[in-house]
Amino acid sequence: MNSSAVVHATAAVQRPLLRSHSTGNNCAAVATVADNLAIECRNLSYSVKTRQGRLLPILNDCSLSIPSGQFWMLLGPNGCGKSTLLKVVMPTVEADVAFGLGKFNLANDEITSRVAKALDAVGMYEYLQRPVQTLSGGQKQRVAIAGALAEACKVLLLDELTSFLDENDQYADGAVYMEDGKVVLQGDASSILNFVEAQQGSYIKQINS
Numbered sequence: 001m002n003s004s005a006v007v008h009a010t011a012a013v014q015r016p017l018l019r020s021h022s023t024g025n026n027c028a029a030v031a032t033v034a035d036n037l038a039i040e041c042r043n044l045s046y047s048v049k050t051r052q053g054r055l056l057p058i059l060n061d062c063s064l065s066i067p068s069g070q071f072w073m074l075l076g077p078n079g080c081g082k083s084t085l086l087k088v089v090m091p092t093v094e095a096d097v098a099f100g101l102g103k104f105n106l107a108n109d110e111i112t113s114r115v116a117k118a119l120d121a122v123g124m125y126e127y128l129q130r131p132v133q134t135l136s137g138g139q140k141q142r143v144a145i146a147g148a149l150a151e152a153c154k155v156l157l158l159d160e161l162t163s164f165l166d167e168n169d170q171y172a173d174g175a176v177y178m179e180d181g182k183v184v185l186q187g188d189a190s191s192i193l194n195f196v197e198a199q200q201g202s203y204i205k206q207i208n209s
């Protein structure tokens with residue numbers, strides 16, 4: 001892929017993502033996020049394995065830096081590797097859960113701790129470094145719940161929360177809960193919804209499946 005395909009377009013407001021390092025199968029990448037950069041990618045090479053076991057290079061030595069607070073377009077001919085590049089620099093589970101904390105002006109240690117606790121609460125801690133788009137529907141739902149837990153909202157409004165979760169988690173006590181003196185939601189889906197309905201208008205966070 002030719003790096004000249006990265007075009008700076010117009011300004012927009014965006015929050016920086018969490019600092020992260022990304023590597024994967026057949027992928028040699030450094031995707032870091034400096035304080036003034038939303039995305040930085042250096043010397044990224046990516047290949048896929050063919051059915052014959054041969055490595056087919058898709059991206060070769062790509063580098064790009066996207067400052068935070070700006071809107072950029074990635075342009076290039078069909079098949080040059082745009083979608084592949086976007087997938088490789090996609091946010092990890094860790095960055096996705098941390099994203100909502102950007103508005104609280106928290107120290108990095110606090111963000112790391114909240115993200116770890118929230119992911120642990122939904123059984124997704126070991127997926128910390130996985131790109132979100134590689135997760136199953138139920139796993140994505142868990143990560144969405146972790147994002148809400150990390151924000152420590154007083155009350156969550158849960159709309160069809162359990163649609164993608166497996167049966168055990170739909171009915172397990174404590175499948176959804178808040179910590180540190182905040183509201184604790186326990187029990188099956190209907191009792192959680194009854195609780196939420198009783199809060200009438202005092203919800204802060206809504207999760208839609």
Ligand SMILES: Nc1ncnc2c1ncn2[C@@H]1O[C@H](COP(=O)(O)OP(=O)(O)OP(=O)(O)O)[C@@H](O)[C@H]1O
Nearest residue numbers: 048049056058076077078079080081082083084085
């Ligand atoms: N899993 C895969 N196995 C084999 N080839 C792949 C795989 N993924 C991507 N490719 C090939 O890598 C090249 C880049 O694909 P990619 O989808 O990134 O291109 P693109 O620039 O987004 O194209 P378009 O503008 O047509 O959407 C293409 O030739 C594609 O066929």
